[in-house]
Amino acid sequence: MNNETMKTTNELILKYNRPAPRYTSYPPVPYWTHAPTESEWIGHLKTSYNEQTGVDLYVHVPFCESLCYYCGCNRTITKNHSVEEKYLKMLLKEWELYKAKLGFVPKINSLHFGGGTPTFLSAANLERLMNSLLENRSESFIGSVEIDPRTVLPDHFETFRKFNISRVSMGIQDFNVTVQRSINRMQSPEMVKKLVDQLRALNFESINFDLIYGLPNQTVETIKETFDIVSELRPDLIAFYSYAHLPEKIKNQKLIKESELPTPEVKRELYQTGKRILEEKGYVEIGMDHFALPGSSLHKAMVEKKLHRNFMGYVDKKSNIMIGLGPTSISDSSLSFVQNAKDNEPYAKMVEAGKLPLTSGHTHSKDDLLVQKLILELMCQQEMHLQNKEAIPFWHEIEKELESFKEDGLLEMQPDRLEVKTPGKGFIRNIALSFDFHYRTKTTSARFSQSV
Ligand SMILES: C[S@@+](CC[C@H](N)C(=O)[O-])C[C@H]1O[C@@H](n2cnc3c(N)ncnc32)[C@H](O)[C@@H]1O
Numbered sequence: 001m002n003n004e005t006m007k008t009t010n011e012l013i014l015k016y017n018r019p020a021p022r023y024t025s026y027p028p029v030p031y032w033t034h035a036p037t038e039s040e041w042i043g044h045l046k047t048s049y050n051e052q053t054g055v056d057l058y059v060h061v062p063f064c065e066s067l068c069y070y071c072g073c074n075r076t077i078t079k080n081h082s083v084e085e086k087y088l089k090m091l092l093k094e095w096e097l098y099k100a101k102l103g104f105v106p107k108i109n110s111l112h113f114g115g116g117t118p119t120f121l122s123a124a125n126l127e128r129l130m131n132s133l134l135e136n137r138s139e140s141f142i143g144s145v146e147i148d149p150r151t152v153l154p155d156h157f158e159t160f161r162k163f164n165i166s167r168v169s170m171g172i173q174d175f176n177v178t179v180q181r182s183i184n185r186m187q188s189p190e191m192v193k194k195l196v197d198q199l200r201a202l203n204f205e206s207i208n209f210d211l212i213y214g215l216p217n218q219t220v221e222t223i224k225e226t227f228d229i230v231s232e233l234r235p236d237l238i239a240f241y242s243y244a245h246l247p248e249k250i251k252n253q254k255l256i257k258e259s260e261l262p263t264p265e266v267k268r269e270l271y272q273t274g275k276r277i278l279e280e281k282g283y284v285e286i287g288m289d290h291f292a293l294p295g296s297s298l299h300k301a302m303v304e305k306k307l308h309r310n311f312m313g314y315v316d317k318k319s320n321i322m323i324g325l326g327p328t329s330i331s332d333s334s335l336s337f338v339q340n341a342k343d344n345e346p347y348a349k350m351v352e353a354g355k356l357p358l359t360s361g362h363t364h365s366k367d368d369l370l371v372q373k374l375i376l377e378l379m380c381q382q383e384m385h386l387q388n389k390e391a392i393p394f395w396h397e398i399e400k401e402l403e404s405f406k407e408d409g410l411l412e413m414q415p416d417r418l419e420v421k422t423p424g425k426g427f428i429r430n431i432a433l434s435f436d437f438h439y440r441t442k443t444t445s446a447r448f449s450q451s452v
């Protein structure tokens, strides 16, 4: 990056860096209103269900053996594996409740295990769970799982392979020892390489690495070190997340020394450095913070303009319905969202009482559905088709803001199409923000992470 571009980029960061939702969904959770009742929710699922495309399942496993200081996920830290039995019972009961209330066994299009650490559960327990959840799988069923390289066992891999859970995502974050020490997450490149080799020998379809920029003690040099190792291990997919630092809301982040965090300008340079190395090695940026090797499923979906995004990130296939099981899990019926109780105990109590453990939700208005489609298109295709502009809430205000993005070289406007230009890719959350009429009109006590 030369000095002149650096200055321009810094000016853009100063102008646009502000708290903003990540837009994994629209509307963002803090703006949810009109939660459906349980019977309305079941009604929405029945209306949206299509036997051909089935449902996508998300299963949350909220346990981890040790705490990563940066972690913003919902999890309970414990080394006590006796919690597995009760948790498994609750998940199975929650699924039984869904089947009974729906009155049929939905066809399962995909299953994603997230966490926490899904492999906190033993291979035998995961097998029991999958035997029940996957009794009615679609022919094109495919599953994915987030694994922690420090605790996964060979037995887990065999079980996942047996049920076609063949897309694996590894939490890596960073390979530099100083950075690893400051986030309390030590894992060597050798340990990760061994797992990558095992997964490849077992013919898993794809391997994803989660990496983060903006962590304490990261510098351009440490990022180069990390990405040189990543390039050698050559995962099919890479999620390169911006560190969301919200210590007032996420108490464990108080363990991160703020004096060790990079400035917003350095943070952006870290992203640019990682991106440059990946592109030199043949990776393609496929959406906000995500990279893929040509030939991988997500790259194909991007080329064919079939990329989707849901609460977990980018996906190449998606049905009308996502059912989330376990505490904090979010479900989507295409007509509404609901979220399960966040803590393990209230979640278990509701399930034991025979109730779906729903504690919040949102029923979409016509405007929500319109803006949801536009923001999804922006996040997945880096463009927006704007045929019916007058129907977009606050269009005249948005138009003026888009003009400013255009002057800054972030996007190009045609009469009924907006296209994000390369420098604008780092500011996609800001462009989405313009279209977010909830953000424009409502105040919330929720804190969002910085957009850059
Ligand atoms: C739910 S975690 C599950 C992965 C698995 N537990 C592990 O860490 O190996 C998914 C990913 O979220 C990302 N993540 C967690 N906290 C974050 C934060 N505060 N800011 C940005 N990304 C974060 C990490 O990259 C992590 O791998």
Ligand code: SF4
Pocket (backbone or CB within 6 Å): 063, 064, 066, 067, 068, 071, 072, 073, 075, 115, 116, 117, 148, 171
């Ligand atoms: S990053 Fe993953 S392993 Fe670390 S505490 Fe969070 S969920 Fe657990």
